[in-house]
Amino acid sequence: MPELPEVQTIVNQLQNLRGRKINSVDIILPAVFGGNEKDIIGEEIRGVERRGKTIVLKLSNGKFLTIHLRMTGRLVYNKTDKINKDKNPITGELPNKHTRAIFGLDKGTLFFNDVRKFGRIKIMSDTQWAMDNQKLGPDALGKEFTEKYLAETCRGWKRPIKLLLLDQEKIAGIGNIYANEILWCARINPRESASVLVRQAPKIVPIIRTCVIKVLREGIKYGGSTSGDRSYVDLLGQPGGMQEHLNVYHRTGKACPRNDGGIIQKSVIGGRGTFFCPVCQG
Numbered sequence: 531m532p533e534l535p536e537v538q539t540i541v542n543q544l545q546n547l548r549g550r551k552i553n554s555v556d557i558i559l560p561a562v563f564g565g566n567e568k569d570i571i572g573e574e575i576r577g578v579e580r581r582g583k584t585i586v587l588k589l590s591n592g593k594f595l596t597i598h599l600r601m602t603g604r605l606v607y608n609k610t611d612k613i614n615k616d617k618n619p620i621t622g623e624l625p626n627k628h629t630r631a632i633f634g635l636d637k638g639t640l641f642f643n644d645v646r647k648f649g650r651i652k653i654m655s656d657t658q659w660a661m662d663n664q665k666l667g668p669d670a671l672g673k674e675f676t677e678k679y680l681a682e683t684c685r686g687w688k689r690p691i692k693l694l695l696l697d698q699e700k701i702a703g704i705g706n707i708y709a710n711e712i713l714w715c716a717r718i719n720p721r722e723s724a725s726v727l728v729r730q731a732p733k734i735v736p737i738i739r740t741c742v743i744k745v746l747r748e749g750i751k752y753g754g755s756t757s758g759d760r761s762y763v764d765l766l767g768q769p770g771g772m773q774e775h776l777n778v779y780h781r782t783g784k785a786c787p788r789n790d791g792g793i794i795q796k797s798v799i800g801g802r803g804t805f806f807c808p809v810c811q812g
């Protein structure tokens with residue numbers, strides 16, 4: 531599932547489309563789309579931002595086009611024509627049977643593909659977007675994600691700390707891959723209660739925050755992570771490279787990269803695969 535680093539990679543690439551005009555909108559699967567496509571036809575892409583795991587396009591009429599990729603969504607840009615016959619080895623020819631929406635621009639085409647159909651594209655007014663935005667916690671790479679905020683949030687969270695990292699209403703942007711990596715970085719057992727942890731060791735708070743920022747920035751540096759299902763690709767249909775730099779995620783049975791004698795184990799917390807080293811995260 532695309533998380534903050536994958537979405538940021540796409541948002542960085544989308545900056546090149548500022549100034550492009552939306553000439554046509556073809557909604558192939560109405561369930562993925564919210565709003566009236568007439569509201570965006572003829573409008574120009576003025577700005578591109580990320581909020582948590584959401585891609586936000588600001589249009590010339592003040593509307594927002596928000597795109598959430600969820601599990602298997604992909605946003606792929608083809609700069610030449612409507613049909614991409616290059617047969618990219620990962621995306622194949624576009625459009626294809628998984629294409630759910632097509633945005634024809636004055637130069638090039640944006641394809642929204644989604645195998646599992648959980649992704650969502652919505653047209654919103656500024657007030658609608660502001661309301662949606664309010665439901666999210668501070669962005670994990672934003673100024674509001676301070677040590678003070680993190681300490682307070684941990685104190686009020688009795689359940690495993692891993693579930694706190696995954697809760698978008700508390701911290702926006704972290705998903706399962708990076709939550710596992712952040713806890714390894716901070717040498718914390720994923721099952722540990724956040725409130726007990728910060729009560730017993732208050733000095734852990736700045737370490738967690740540093741690890742959140744370090745791990746997510748590393749994910750962006752390598753263009754996001756494309757795991758075994760090869761689900762994530764960037765705007766140009768290319769895989770990321772972060773999977774080569776993961777320390778615990780999907781590394782069950784391998785030696786801990788700290789060479790502490792630990793072997794990476796897998797358990798399940800909140801229904802999500804959880805990977806950790808029993809030695810340095812014991």
Ligand SMILES: [Zn+2]
Nearest residue numbers: 786792807810
């Ligand atoms: Zn270890």
